Amino acid sequence: MAAAVFHQCIGAIQVHSCGTEKSGNSSLRFTSRGFVIDCGLLRKGTCSSHRCKLHVIRACTSDASVMDPISSTSHNAIDCSQNTSIETALILIRHGESLWNEKNLFTGCVDVPLTKRGVEEAVEAGKRISNIPVDMIFTSALIRAQMTAMLAMTQHHRKKVPIVMHDESKEAKAWNQIYSEETKKQSIPVITAWQLNERMYGELQGLNKQETAERYGKEKVHEWRRSFDIPPPNGESLEMCSQRAVAYFREHIEPHLQSGKHVMVAAHGNSLRSIIMYLEKLTSQEVISLELSTGIPLLYIYTEGKFMRRGSPVGATEAGVYAYNRTLALYRQELDEMLH
Numbered sequence: 001m002a003a004a005v006f007h008q009c010i011g012a013i014q015v016h017s018c019g020t021e022k023s024g025n026s027s028l029r030f031t032s033r034g035f036v037i038d039c040g041l042l043r044k045g046t047c048s049s050h051r052c053k054l055h056v057i058r059a060c061t062s063d064a065s066v067m068d069p070i071s072s073t074s075h076n077a078i079d080c081s082q083n084t085s086i087e088t089a090l091i092l093i094r095h096g097e098s099l100w101n102e103k104n105l106f107t108g109c110v111d112v113p114l115t116k117r118g119v120e121e122a123v124e125a126g127k128r129i130s131n132i133p134v135d136m137i138f139t140s141a142l143i144r145a146q147m148t149a150m151l152a153m154t155q156h157h158r159k160k161v162p163i164v165m166h167d168e169s170k171e172a173k174a175w176n177q178i179y180s181e182e183t184k185k186q187s188i189p190v191i192t193a194w195q196l197n198e199r200m201y202g203e204l205q206g207l208n209k210q211e212t213a214e215r216y217g218k219e220k221v222h223e224w225r226r227s228f229d230i231p232p233p234n235g236e237s238l239e240m241c242s243q244r245a246v247a248y249f250r251e252h253i254e255p256h257l258q259s260g261k262h263v264m265v266a267a268h269g270n271s272l273r274s275i276i277m278y279l280e281k282l283t284s285q286e287v288i289s290l291e292l293s294t295g296i297p298l299l300y301i302y303t304e305g306k307f308m309r310r311g312s313p314v315g316a317t318e319a320g321v322y323a324y325n326r327t328l329a330l331y332r333q334e335l336d337e338m339l340h
């Protein structure tokens with residue numbers, strides 16, 4: 001039944017439609033008036049089978065106030081009598097191009113900033129996710145990931161202020177306290193963690209990739225770069241990197257998703273490959289052919305302990321990006337109402 005499919009998509013809704021029964025790949029498109037059901041029968045506002053004009057549905061009544069990022073209250077549990085499971089967004093972004101990417105040098109844990117192009121990539125990434133809610137940001141301890149996260153957030157429609165949390169000492173913690181609840185609500189905590197750093201490339205750090213291949217042979221260098229368990233000289237293998245990155249993700253990031261927070265993670269090629277390996281249950285064979293572009297955000301929806309990949313939002317105005325689940329759709333509705 002079509003209605004059942006809709007219920008799966010966004011929870012309890014009122015359907016003003018012809019009640020056509022058609023199962024399959026129905027999807028929801030957001031408009032300023034509500035959610036347009038695209039059940040495959042709807043074309044340009046009329047149902048091709050039944051000439052039913054209004055295929056507009058609204059989510060169940062909910063004040064769905066969005067995010068209080070710093071306090072731990074979650075507002076995602078929407079008061080619908082049906083489907084109350086929490087769905088949250090996880091955005092992963094590899095940093096934009098760095099000065100050593102540009103020079104084709106092994107970078108690893110060397111703390112190199114973005115190029116001008118990297119800055120532009122980060123801004124572009126921000127546009128793509130500008131309508132996706134973000135309650136918390138995790139970045140590595142490296143400036144290229146932090147720059148990417150901050151630049152991306154300059155594009156976000158919510159205009160909340162990302163604030164780097166400093167809890168490395170008692171003093172640091174005390175000295176960056178915020179004393180206004182209202183200001184806290186307009187902030188997004190940014191947590192930095194070395195565990196999300198790029199894999200440590202050992203004695204390859206600072207060497208040119210092309211010259212290293214000429215010196216040690218292409219196969220050897222490919223093995224260092226893309227095997228799962230063979231480390232470069234005195235560096236970390238992908239397996240070693242994945243042990244710390246995935247442990248951090250499971251202990252420190254996943255609980256926030258579970259509690260209803262929308263999370264963005266800005267990190268690196270290999271720490272993100274490790275996390276994606278975990279999210280998508282890739283084998284060590286599969287992960288070695290996974291490549292991530294700089295500055296392209298990837299969206300996952302977390303619900304009931306599962307991660308569902310939604311690809312990369314293709315643009316801030318792309319219809320459909322926001323209707324992946326009812327929480328995102330309601331968030332989008334609030335944004336629209338706020339902006340117009």
Ligand SMILES: O=C(O)[C@@H](CO)OP(=O)(O)O
Pocket residue numbers: 101105106107108109198201225269270
């Ligand atoms: O140099 C590095 O730190 C990484 C990412 O740029 O390189 P690779 O893609 O070879 O793992």
